[in-house]
Amino acid sequence: xxxxxxFEGLLVLTVxxxxxLSVLFLFYLIIEGVxxxxxxxxxxxKNKAERAKTIIESENEDDLVAxxxxxxxxxxxxxxxxxxxxxxxxxxxxxxxxxGRMNLISSHNIQKNQ
Amino acid sequence: MFxxxxxxxxxxxxxxxxxxxLIMFAISGILMYLAIVKGFEPxxxxxxxxxxxxxxxPNSGLLxxxxxxxxxxxxxxxxxxxxxxxxxxxxxxxxxxxLIFLGIGAMTDFGPLLSNPKTFLLGAAAQLGVFAAxxxxxxxGFTFKEAASIGIIGGADGPTAIYLTSKLAPHLLGPIAVAxxxxxxxVPLIQPPIMxxxxxxxxxxxxxxxxxxxxKRVKILFPIIVMVFSxxxxxxxxxxxxxxxxxxxxxxxxxxxxxxxxxxxxLINIVTFFLGTxxxxxxxxxxxxxxxxxxxxxxxxxxxxxxxxxxxxxxxxMYRLTGGKVNPLIGSAGVSAVPMxxxxxxxxxxxxxxxxxxxxxxxGPNVAGVIGSAIAAGILLAIFK
Numbered sequence: 275x276x277x278x279x280x281f282e283g284l285l286v287l288t289v290x291x292x293x294x295l296s297v298l299f300l301f302y303l304i305i306e307g308v309x310x311x312x313x314x315x316x317x318x319x320k321n322k323a324e325r326a327k328t329i330i331e332s333e334n335e336d337d338l339v340a341x342x343x344x345x346x347x348x349x350x351x352x353x354x355x356x357x358x359x360x361x362x363x364x365x366x367x368x369x370x371x372x373x374g375r376m377n378l379i380s381s382h383n384i385q386k387n388q
Numbered sequence: 389m390f391x392x393x394x395x396x397x398x399x400x401x402x403x404x405x406x407x408x409x410l411i412m413f414a415i416s417g418i419l420m421y422l423a424i425v426k427g428f429e430p431x432x433x434x435x436x437x438x439x440x441x442x443x444x445x446p447n448s449g450l451l452x453x454x455x456x457x458x459x460x461x462x463x464x465x466x467x468x469x470x471x472x473x474x475x476x477x478x479x480x481x482x483x484x485x486x487l488i489f490l491g492i493g494a495m496t497d498f499g500p501l502l503s504n505p506k507t508f509l510l511g512a513a514a515q516l517g518v519f520a521a522x523x524x525x526x527x528x529g530f531t532f533k534e535a536a537s538i539g540i541i542g543g544a545d546g547p548t549a550i551y552l553t554s555k556l557a558p559h560l561l562g563p564i565a566v567a568x569x570x571x572x573x574x575v576p577l578i579q580p581p582i583m584x585x586x587x588x589x590x591x592x593x594x595x596x597x598x599x600x601x602x603x604k605r606v607k608i609l610f611p612i613i614v615m616v617f618s619x620x621x622x623x624x625x626x627x628x629x630x631x632x633x634x635x636x637x638x639x640x641x642x643x644x645x646x647x648x649x650x651x652x653x654x655l656i657n658i659v660t661f662f663l664g665t666x667x668x669x670x671x672x673x674x675x676x677x678x679x680x681x682x683x684x685x686x687x688x689x690x691x692x693x694x695x696x697x698x699x700x701x702x703x704x705x706m707y708r709l710t711g712g713k714v715n716p717l718i719g720s721a722g723v724s725a726v727p728m729x730x731x732x733x734x735x736x737x738x739x740x741x742x743x744x745x746x747x748x749x750x751x752g753p754n755v756a757g758v759i760g761s762a763i764a765a766g767i768l769l770a771i772f773k
Contacts, residue, residue: 282532283523286771290519291512293767294760297621298512301759304613305505305606312603 350380404446408673415676416440416668419566428573432546432664436566439668440676442472451476451669476666479561484663485551486631491656492547492758493611493635494648496726500751502606503599506710507718507749509702511756514722515764516698517542521691522768528683533557536768538684541568542691543761544575544723550667551628552765556772562671563681567688572725578689579696579720579732586700587716591707592740594715596749604640611636618763624773625766632762695723699753721750722757730754 343356419437423430442450454469478484501507518539525535537553537560549568553561571578584592611633618629638648703719717737721729730750737746 276527279526280523283526283535286522286532286536286768287519289771290522290764290767291516293622294515294763295509295512297618297763298508298756298760300617300621301614302505302508304617305502305508305610308606308609308613309502309505309602312606316603 346379349376399447401446401448406673408677409444409446411677412440412444412671412673416444416671419570422570422573426573429569431660432565432569433573435661435664436569436668436671439472439665440562440671441668442665443669443672472666472669475662476669478659478662479550479554479666480558482551482554482627484659484666485547485554486627487659488547488656488663489628489631489762490635490651491653491659492726493632493637494639494651495656496632496636496639496755496758497751498610498636498755499602499607500599500748501753501755502602502610504749504752506706506714507722507752508756508759509706510699510719510722510753511758511760512722513702513719514695514699514753514757515543515760517691517693517695517723518761518764518768520694521687524690525683525687528687530680530683531557533772534560536772537564538687539691540564540761540765540768541571541684541688542695542723543757543764544568544572544692544695544725544729545758545761546572547663548628548724548761548765550663552768555769558670559675560680560684561667562676563684564688565667566671567685571688571692572728575692575723575725575728576732576735578692579723579729580736582693582696583700583717583720583733583736586697587704589740591704591716592737593744594707594712595741595744596713596715596718596746599748599752604642607640608637611640614759618759618766622763622766622770624769625762628762628765629759632758692723696720699723699757715744715746715749718746718750718753722753722760724754724757724761726754726758727751729757 416437422428423433450470450472452470455467456463522535522539525538533556537557540549540552553564615633619626635651699719699722703716706714707716717733721733733750734747737744
C-alpha cells in the first residue's frame with residue numbers, strides 16, 4: 275500500500291512537472307514568435323517611413339510649394355502668401371483640430387495682405 | 389431578576405475557554421508579532437491571526453449556519469447566520485482567490501518576462517517542490533487530495549494555495565495558508581543557503597545583458613495569449629488565470645486606468661482582509677492543534693526548498709546552454725513570492741559582484757512562477773477533483 279502510494283506520487287510528479295514545463299515552454303515559443311513578429315513589423319514600418327521620407331525629399335520643391343499655395347488659396351478663398359511649409363506628423367486628425375488649425379491660419383497675416 | 393443574571397453569566401464565553409483555546413491565542417499572538425514587529429507578510433498574516441483569535445472565542449456565533457425554511461417555495465430566514473458564515477462563502481464559492489489574482493494581474497509588469505521569455509522555463513522548474521512535497525505528504529499518510537493541497541505550498545503563492553485547498557482539502561485550509569504565507573515571508577532565510585550550495589562562484593558572478601524593451605502591442609497580446617492557451621490546456625486553472633490575465637489586460641491596455649487602479653488598490657485591499665480573516669477563522673483549536681499541522685509545517689519547508697532547487701538547477705542548465713549568459717541565481721526566483729524571491733536573487737548576486745544588478749532579470753522567472761503555480765494547481769485539480 276505504502277509503495278503503491280509512493281509510485282502513484284512519482285507518477286503525479288512526472289505528469290505534473292511535464293505538464294507545467296510543456297505549458298510554459300509553449301508560452302516561451304509563442305512569446306518568442308510574437309517578439310520576432312513585432313521586430314519584423316517595426317522594421318517594416320521603419321522602412322516604409324524612410325521610403326516616404328526619400329520620396330518627399332526627392333520631389334521638386336518648387337512644384338510642391340506651388341501645389342500647396344494653390345490648395346491653401348482655394349481653401350481660404352483669398353490672396354495669400356506662403357511663408358513657411360512644414361510637415362505635420364501623419365496621424366488621424368479630428369475635424370475639430372482641422373477647423374481650429376484653419377481658423378488659426380486665417381487669423382494671421384492673411385488679412386493684412388488682402 | 390436572579391434568573392436573568394444567571395442566564396447572562398452562563399452565556400459568557402469564559403466558561404468554555406480551555407487549554408486548546410489558550411494555545412491558539414498564543415499561536416495567534418506569535419503570528420501577529422511576526423506581522424507587526426517583524427513585518428512578515430503583514431497584509432495576510434495580520435488578518436489571519438485576527439481571524440484565528442475570533443475563531444477561538446467561544447459562543448461568538450460567527451460561523452453559525454442560517455436557519456432557513458422554505459414556505460410556499462420562498463426561503464424564510466429564522467436565523468440569519470453568523471457574519472463569517474457568509475464571508476467564508478467567498479472562499480468556498482471560489483470568489484476571493486481569483487479576485488486577489490485580478491489585483492495581482494493589475495499590479496504586475498510582465499515586461500521582464502516578455503523581454504526574456506526563456507525565463508518561463510525557470511518558473512516551470514521551480515514548481516518541482518509542489519510535486520516533491522506531494523510524494524513526501526503521501527508517504528506521511530496524507531490522502532492524495534490532502535497531499536496535493538500541501539504540495540502547492542511549494543508554489544509560494546498564497547491565493548493559489550487557498551484556492552486549491554478550499555477545493556481539495558478544506559479542513560486543512562488554516563494550517564496550509566499559515567504555512568504558505570509564513571514561508572513566503574521567510575524566503576530570504578530559506579533560499580540563500582540552497583542557492584549558494586548549488587552554484588559555483590563563477591556562476592554567481594555572471595552579469596546578464598540588460599533586458600530588451602517590450603512593445604505595448606506585445607504587452608497587450610500577452611495576457612490574451614496566456615489566458616486562451618492556459619484554459620485550453622488546463623481548464624481547471626480558468627478562474628485564476630482568467631482573473632490574473634484580465635487584471636493585466638486592464639493595466640496594459642492603458643485605456644481603463646480607473647479599473648486598473650480599482651483592481652490593484654481598493655478591490656485587492658478589501659478582498660485581502662476578508663480572505664485573511666476568513667482563513668484565520670478556520671483555525672479553531674480542535675481543527676488546528678493536530679499532529680497533521682506539524683507535518684504540514686515541515687512539508688511546507690520541504691516544498692519551498694525543493695522549488696528553489698528546481699529553479700536553480702534549471703538556471704544551471706540554461707547557464708550551460710547559453711554559454712554562460714544566464715546567472716543561475718535568478719532560477720530561485722521562479723517560486724512565485726513576488727517580488728521577495730526576485731530580491732533574494734538580486735541580493736545574493738550582489739554579495740559576489742557589487743555591480744551585478746539581477747533584480748529585473750529575476751523578475752522574469754518570478755512572474756513566470758505565478759503562472760506556473762496556477763498551472764500546477766490546475767493540473768492537480770484536473771487529476772484529483
